[in-house]
Amino acid sequence: MRILLLFLLPLFLFSKQDFISDYEYGAMLYENPRGIGCAECHGANGKGVEIGTFYTTDKKTKKKVAHEVRGSDITKKTLNETIASVNNVHDIMPTYSLTNEEVKAIYHYIEKKNK
Numbered sequence: 001m002r003i004l005l006l007f008l009l010p011l012f013l014f015s016k017q018d019f020i021s022d023y024e025y026g027a028m029l030y031e032n033p034r035g036i037g038c039a040e041c042h043g044a045n046g047k048g049v050e051i052g053t054f055y056t057t058d059k060k061t062k063k064k065v066a067h068e069v070r071g072s073d074i075t076k077k078t079l080n081e082t083i084a085s086v087n088n089v090h091d092i093m094p095t096y097s098l099t100n101e102e103v104k105a106i107y108h109y110i111e112k113k114n115k
Ligand code: HEC
Pocket: 030, 033, 036, 037, 038, 039, 040, 041, 042, 051, 070, 071, 072, 073, 074, 077, 081, 082, 083, 085, 086, 090, 091, 092, 093, 094, 096, 106
């Protein structure tokens, strides 16, 4: 019996598509895509949230200038733009190693959520 379970375990682990819907799969990846979740910066709906603020000093006036850092609105992007972006190296956004299928699931999740 135990041996049988050992054989079945990988099936449970790798056939997530059969047990959860594409929407749930997309949600899972968006919330926790192996590392920091997209939602931390792009918000629960992909419309973007404030990440933080940094300050610089204006050379002439010596006054502090605040710069707000936001995750951008990703709801208007096409699937190809989203894939290209996730595969790219950014200043703030981390680089992920997600497959195109995974980014597709994230994309459709955001799309459905905003309907
Ligand atoms: C630490 C914050 C952060 C996380 C986490 C993050 N992003 Fe981003 N993302 C950004 C910022 C900021 C930009 C704007 C470009 C830049 O400065 O990197 C961006 C740009 C993008 C863009 C391009 C939008 C544009 O305006 O051109 C897409 C698409 C995108 N992110 C999708 C994702 C997805 C999908 C995930 C999760 C796998 C994710 N991001 C995780 C911060 C983040």
